[in-house]
Structure formats: structure tokens, C-alpha cells
Amino acid sequence: MIKPKKSLGQNFLIDHNVLKTIVECIDVRNKTVLEIGPGTGNLTNYILEKNPKKVFVIEKDNELAEKLKLKYSNLINVINNDVLNIDENSLFDEKVIVFGNLPYNISTEILSKWIANIGSDFWFEALVLMFQKEVANRIAANFNTSNYGRLSVLANWKLKINKIIDIKPSSFKPKPKIDSSLLFFTPKKNFYKIKDSKNLEKITRIFFNNRRKMIKKPYNQIFNGDLRFLEKLKINLNLRPQNLSCETYYKLAEEYEKLTS
């Protein structure tokens, strides 16, 4: 028996209904699958039952990676590395389906990295990822709601987001202290062509810095007091950050890029 490592967020999924729900989000038959943080292989087993063409797994824990190699031999390709170091764009020769029950901080970090790095062509067909429930609610939030914020705007830019299920701590071993949610993401064919994702990151950071205050200050900070874009984007300075739709933020980023390029 391996002792689960807290530092690597090792909470293994043991609930068979949940595991089944995860692999049934999308048909993987004859597809290339990437699983991130496979752990002891609980989800990997379910994936393999669905007859994918190839399975790659990325596992940071050396001990678990060795065990996976022995357990599955040539059924899967084990990459013993930190997912944050991997350049997915060059790893695959076709679009992949990604599954991940990762430590929660890594889920958010990797999602942000992927969104920033997506070029005109997506390297994945879908992402099925686990998050802390509160974070999932923020990612999937609509504007004019209290959960709406930076994460919602950034994630919605290039991805269509669906919440699949909430998952209780008792579905994992050891039990985490928090509830989880599974999100399903697919690429958006047409997304706003913001040239540098850093500009959208900057605008959302400045606007959502003070969630309760009106947007006058952040707007003027970004546009140096130039009020031309208010009418064009049908907004006014008395609104609060959560009252602006995702599209409005993408348009603000586009206008900002025009000014600064």
C-alpha cells in the first residue's frame, strides 16, 4: 500500500458511479486520451474499458508512475512529469480528450495556462476536469451573479463550459475537506481574437480588483479617461464589474489592444 501524499493532493476517487459518470461525458472509442494525475489508476481503468486508440498519462509522483508502468505495461504511455512542464501542443499528432482529477490548485493553474496557450487550433477536443466546488461555480458563473468574476471571463473566452455533477468528499479516499464539481469544456469555434491573453488578464484583474465599487476607476485606469468606448460597448461608469458580460470584457480587451499596439 502506498501512503497518499498530501503535498500532491492525493485524494483517490473510489465511487464507481462517479467514475462511470466521468468517462461517460464523452465517447473516447478510437480516440487519443490524456489523463492527468492518474494516481493509482482508478479512472484509467474506466477509460481503458471504453476502447480508446491510445492513452497517455502524466503523473508527477515517481513512485506512482513506476507502479502504473508495471500495472498497465504497454496499454498506456506513462509520462513521469509535472503537468505544468508539459507542452501539450507538440506532444500529440491529433486532437485528444483530456481527463483530470488533479489537486485543486493545479486544476485552476493548468486551465489558465491552456487557455492562454491555445492558438487558432485547439490541441484538445474536450476537457473533463475536477475542481473545488466553489471554484467550479465561479468558472461556470453568468454575469450579474455573485460568483461571476475573472475566472468566468477568462474561461468563457475560448471554452464552452458545462457543469456535470457535484461530488461529495465521501467519493474519495482519503476524504478531502471540501466538495468537488466536475466540469466539461469544449472549444469555441469563434472566440474573440484578442492578440495577447495578458491584456484580458490585466483588464479583468483591474476591473475585479474592487468587486463592490463602480467601474469608474478601473475604466479610467485602463483607458486614461478616454470615454469613447462607453457608448460603443453600451456600458456606463455606474455599473459594477459583475454587471459587464463576458463579451463586454473581450471587447474592452480588443479596444485596449488597438490603443496600445
Ligand code: SAH
Ligand atoms: N485521478 C486519480 C488520482 C487523483 S489524486 C483518481 O481520481 O483516483 C491527484 C493525482 O495527481 C495524484 O496521483 C498526484 O500525484 C497527481 N499530481 C499532483 N500534482 C501533479 C502535477 N503537477 N502534475 C501531474 N500529476 C500531479
